Amino acid sequence: MAEVRARAPGKIILSGEHAVVHGSTAVAAAIDLCTHVSFRLDPPLPPENGDGSVELELTDMGLVFSWSSSRLKVVLGDGFADSSTPVSCSPGRIKLIAALVEEQNIPEAKIWLSSGVSCFLYLYTSIHGYKRGKVVVTSDLPLGSGLGSSASFCVSLVGALLALSDAMSVDTSQTEWFKFSKNELELVNRWAFEGEKIIHGKPSGIDNTVSTFGGMIQFRLGELTHIKSGAPLRMLITNTKVGRNTKALVAGVSERASRHPDAMASVFTAVDFISKELSAIIQAPAQDDISITAREEKIEELMEMNQGLLQCMGVSHAAIETVLRTTLKYKLASKLTGAGGGGCVLTLLPTYFVLNPPLPVRC
């Protein structure tokens, strides 16, 4: 028996969500809230004891799923991928996996978890076939709120699965956190992207990339550039607690783009410029009070412009607008983060505000 634990962070998107799916630049940063996965791979049973099972426990939800290895083999057949070569889940396989998930009778109130469970089955069987084992997942992140829980689920799951696969040589006797090499991280990222496709439909790859590599990144068409902030940047995250689904919102923007191709192309181009400018301002060093204030004012303006364009894309929500109006009473700029339609809102907390917080304002 071998056992590992892995964790991967969620993220905020400072600029460029949705437009990044259509080729624009975006800027994102990892946050200190993670998904945690533990994975135990069990040795094969003697033939007289049956063939064991693959188990998934979602501790926070109080749910446990189990599939016998023989059932998985009957439904999914013999062929599965080589763990060192990520491949996309074919539409046929998605259907077979969805049937296996349906057999688990997920309670109606938690049916939105089905895509995560399908993603688990795809990644597990692709990397470990039908070997018996158990995965336990917990998360610090609110699910479906724009903080990238889906990507951090995929990255931490793939990290744990690959650590006990032929693709990697991790010493499981050590108790310290083990850091993957750059090549290993790239493999984790590619598999996690395949998982995100099952959850998001058409992800840009920014969420799994920032969750895999951490820090702050500028991202466009799969290309990442690590960036460093020239001065501290403080963001308040407000969760509207309005539930939504990234897959539906991403599809909605694509439909709007196909109805109004020229107008939406201009929106995406404007976002591209905003993200590039934001990235340059974030990286520029700022030492004195004047340069810090000027920098923060530019960032606020770019956030407001990005929010306006997200409204053009049709992904804001009344609850998001309420947060925008409330923070504006304190002269603070905000924008939605992630897919929108509810979920979380980012507010820049400028240095003057942090040093001299104003008296409370009635909402």
Ligand SMILES: Nc1ncnc2c1ncn2[C@@H]1O[C@H](COP(=O)(O)OP(=O)(O)O)[C@@H](O)[C@H]1O
């Ligand atoms: N810890 C988890 N366990 C199981 N599924 C998860 C977990 N975290 C995320 N997911 C899957 O990801 C979906 C949420 O992803 P998404 O709509 O992209 O929102 P976000 O990534 O912003 O949280 C959930 O509905 C679920 O299918």
Ligand SMILES: C[C@@](O)(CCOP(=O)(O)O)CC(=O)O
């Ligand atoms: C809307 C999008 O730009 C970000 C989605 O983030 P989240 O799943 O809402 O955390 C989609 C993507 O880039 O894949």
Ligand SMILES: [Mg+2]
């Ligand atoms: Mg997501």
